[in-house]
Amino acid sequence: MDLRNDIRELGGLAPAFALLRRGWSYSALSYAARHGWVRRIRQGWYALPGVDELLAAAWRVGGLLGCVSAARTFGMWTPPDDRLHVTAPPRHARMRTAGDMRVRLSEEPDPRIRIHWRPCAPFDRFRATPVECIVDLAKCFRSEWVLGSLDSALALGLIRRRELLILLRRLPRHARWIVEAADAASGSFPESVLRGLLIRARISVRIQEWIDDMRVDFLIGDRLVIEVDGREFHGDHLGFEHDRARDAKLSALGYRVLRFSYAQVVYRPDEVLTAIRAAIARNDHS
Template sequence: MDLHDAIRTLGGLAPAFALLRLGWSYNSLSYAARHGVIVRIRQGWYALPGIDELLASAWRVGGLLGCASAARTFGMWVPPDDRLHVCVPPRHARMRTAHDMRVRIADEPDPRVRIHWRRRPSSDRYRTTPEACILDLATCFPAEWVLGAVDSALRLGLIRRSALPELARRLPAASRWIADAGDPASGSFPESVLRGLLIRAGIGFRIQEWIDDMRVDFLIGDRLVIEVDGREFHGAHAGFEHDRMRDAKLSVLGYRVLRFSYAQVVYRPDEVLAAIRAALVRNDHS
């Protein structure tokens, strides 16, 4: 078995002690690292060349990918966030910076790295579990944003409905409602966010309703349709024209349409709720 095979059998990231048991010596590991045959992630840990830099950064810090960083690798819908989220056990004292294993993070604090102090329930050698991701997301972001992660985890089969009561028990009190509200029928992250906003505002709605041959994102009452752009940058000409064609057809059928962008729903929720409440006051929904 060559060194690459040895590391591969250990999950692609191997502690030195495990490689020593397989017959490799410290000298051979150091030689291989110096010549680029393997990558030394941090003291006593080695990986295969080409390892994903995000994963390498988390291990260099000293933990597992967690929160938004791990959730994204599962395909879960997550809030827009550029930080590296790392889950480390309590009282961890040997953390390094994400970019240099020789520099202690205590000596060079990095605002781009968010540490989550948690005993590490791992999905694999690199990531925390989807449930742990949701618990950590709830400490970083508004509950409406975290609802998107719950919806997508259900949609992808990463968590089961039977696990939601236990998830609710472990969530912060202010966020427990998202476990009950989780719905795999949600079509996108901003739709999940808007659904959460409507729930908290006490506004009744139905999702993914069919009107004629069109499926709409939200229907409030009998006549008020709410549509949400599913991408942050939703401006392609064909998509724009299709949306306006739908809006015109719904208007002909007697519906009032409110359409909101990704940015409005995610970053300016008060603006969205104000517009919906104004439509309700005008009885646009009945």
């Protein structure tokens, strides 16, 4: 018998009772955990020794990795948030801290842990499904941020178009507009956020438009180009020079260019919308 192979066949995480049915004893499980052959994640649960610590932490707390934490493991664009999000059934007892299965969360509350109390469909032993992630994201973050996560989920094939109707029924009413707005062609998280801001402001815009040999992030009207830095930290010299060369070429072709940083779009949206509205009021778009 191979204990690690049995755990692997059970999805990488196995309850003690399932391993007992396969012929293992409690003493054998304890011996294997003490010697590092397997990991005891919490009382009565065993995982493979190389399990990702983030996944282990969620299960140690007492639920599935969910919301922004799980979305990030799927490669989805996510809002800026460093908390551990765990989805657990209502009235679930024996919640533990992320770092120690012996300490009850009720005894040592941790603001770095966000519990979503609801039934949740699992993607695997450790994580909620991408659809479940979007549902919880919509309860935690601004809708424009959630649109970024949904855009990337569509682009990665994690959520299919046919699932959008299901998602529409499950989203909070204030966030349902993102289903119709979702677009897999979006180029980055802040681009999705800005597109959402423009949609809600009723400003018509086209995305990923070609001008000469350049593809621009947004085009408003005939002449107003909006460019967004795709990363939170966008300061490398080559990237800076490339962006300015593009801006100069677009200006020479008769276009007005507004360029915004990640921080402006994500954290200071009113500042961005004010600048865009002012450009439209000056007829920079026509």
